[in-house]
Amino acid sequence: MAVKIPDETLTEIREASDIVEVIGEYVQLKKQGRQYGGLCPFHDEKTPSFSVSEDKQVYHCFGCGAGGNVFTFLQELKGWSFSETVSHLAERAKIALPQMQRTETDKPEDARIRQMKKGHELAASTYHSILTLTEEGAPGRVYAQERLFTQEQIEHFRIGYALNDWETLAVIFEKNGLDLAVMAESGLLAKRKQGKGYYDLFRERLMFPITDSQGSVVAFGGRAIGEGQPKYLNSPETPIFHKAKTLFHMHEARPSIRKQNKALLVEGAFDVMAAWKAGVTNVVATLGTALSSDHAKLLRRNAEEVILCYDGDRAGREAIRKAIPVLEEAGCKVSICLLPEGLDPDDYVKQHGEEAFVRILDNECLSVMAFRMLDLKQGKNMQNEGDRLQYIEEIVQMLAKLEHSVEQEYYLQQLAESFTLPMDVLRQELSRAERLLKQTKETPKALPRAEKPTSGRKQGSARPVPAHIKAERILLAYMLQDTEMVWRVSEKLGTGFNLEEHQALYAYLLSFVTREPDASMKRFVESLEDRRLAKLAAYLLMQPLKNECSDEELADYIKRIEQYPKWVKLKEQQQAARFEQDPIRAAKLQMELIRLKKELQSQ
Helix, strand or coil, X not given: CCCCCCHHHHHHHHHHCCHHHHHHCCCCCEEECCEEEECCCCCCCCCCCEEEECCCCEEEECCXXXXXXXXXXXXXXXXXXXHHHHHHHHHHCCCCCCCCCCCCCCCHHHHHHHHHHHHHHHHHHHHHHHHHXXXXXXXHHHHHHHCCCCHHHHHHXXXXXXXXCCCHHHHHHHHCCCCHHHHHHCCCEEECCCCCCEEECCCCEEEEEEECCCCCEEEEEEEECCCCCCCEEECCCEXXXXXXXXXXXHHHXXXXXXXXXXXXXXXXXXXXXXXXXXXXXXXXXXXXXXXCHHHHHHHHHHCCEEEECCCCCHHHHHHHHHHHHHHHHCCCEEXXXXXCCCCCHHHHHHHHCHHHHHHHHHHCCEEHHHHHHHHCCCCCCCCCHHHHHHHHHHHHHHHHCCCCHHHHHHHHHHHHHXXXXXXXXXXXXXXXXXXXXXXXXXXXXXXXXXXXXXXXXXXXXXXXXXXXXXXXXXXXXXXXXXXXXXXHHHHHCCCCCCCHHHHHHHHHHHHHHHHCCCCCHHHHHHHCCCHHHHHHHHHHHCXXXXXXXXXXXXXXXXXXXXXXXXXXXXXXXXXXXXXXXXHHHHHHHHHHHHHHHHHHHCC
């Protein structure tokens, strides 16, 4: 809600919202000295370049430049307004916001989204109450007993029951003052084709709430009881629910996934519930769609390893084949738990027991290469010489793509033992395959230099930072860590900073410490409404500095800053002299430039 929030309330919310804990809900953070590091949620990367400072309560990505405080993090990640972010953090910290009037900048869209989420929460409570507390919920309870659901499962997953009735939710929504058209847009109701009004989309189904990253209910999965079709029905795509970005049980499983640094990925809600019952709490599932790159990135932000445990049939194997490259592209280590033909995780737990399921997860998972070696045999007659030779060639080509020679040697040994082949022959074939692969990879490098894409962020293309800019950054970093430095710099720096954004940050900082001399720098970063300056401040706060800046060092930095305009002026005068064909004056100016350059380099 776009409203003026009192400063004291903002301070209370900020102090209750530790940035490591908040960002840790979205990014797997690891302690790295005095800071925390992880994969940046704002751009694709496989090597962590995202850093969070618990002391300074700021974050910065050294890959893409994103940075700021706990408020800007959520604004950038979720696309929320400042007021929405404050509201979320206040709710998270159980801090009551004062009642205030909306302003003309309050978006109707925000109210619509809030109403959708309110409707879903009301629906989840209604379905759950019907199943657990009413006589009408008896068919749902009978079905839950047939599926061997425990009371713990029913409570943990908030399982509910949708009555075989057309207007259960529609009536409840109307009583609670919710807009039925908005509820239809959110996937809970449907508009009648004939006549007026709306009817419930889910009827006579066991219901499973689907939550977003914050734990808010945003959709449902429903399993038909009786002859209803389709057997499984998920909510449609809505403004608050996107299947390609949502994993069932992710919010609930996140703490366990991070603790184990591993996630178990299955194909459906029943499989999740069976695994959870067996004590496997780091389990999540896709929602009737293939694994997407967004799913993979979400998993990688929370764990390094993903175990695929899909149905033990042809379709399940095909889904595994497609999921592996998606997960690897996101930087995940992938393992595969192959189930017997015709069994899914839910079936396996029922037939073999919970302990057996945990045992195969712990002891019988395959590496990607081991799975591919097994999978490539499908459809081949290994008694046929041609099929055997084709199989060996395909495996060697796969081994050529592996990065580690130990891994290559391990699987070559297996291949040699399986087909009674000499290791030296297989090594020769592997070398040949590697040469061919290298040639294929090198082909694009023959393109003219102008055709190559440039990002401006490659290490080799980085230009050295000019001395005056480096000096400005160091002084600003010192000032952000010690308000006394603000006064020391302001006394000696007459002309100000050369770079526009440095001067802007300096001006804001000087004004801030003048108004609030005892306020913290965390409060200063929070007060910056300009995202560009907030990012710069976060970046500078993350820079390692000596405890103190001596008077001599301060004088050197200021001299570099003040001499840069002189350098620019001399260059302009030299160009003018050349234009006027005055070689003597141009030569004198050149000597002055050389002297100034030496002076700068000596500092």
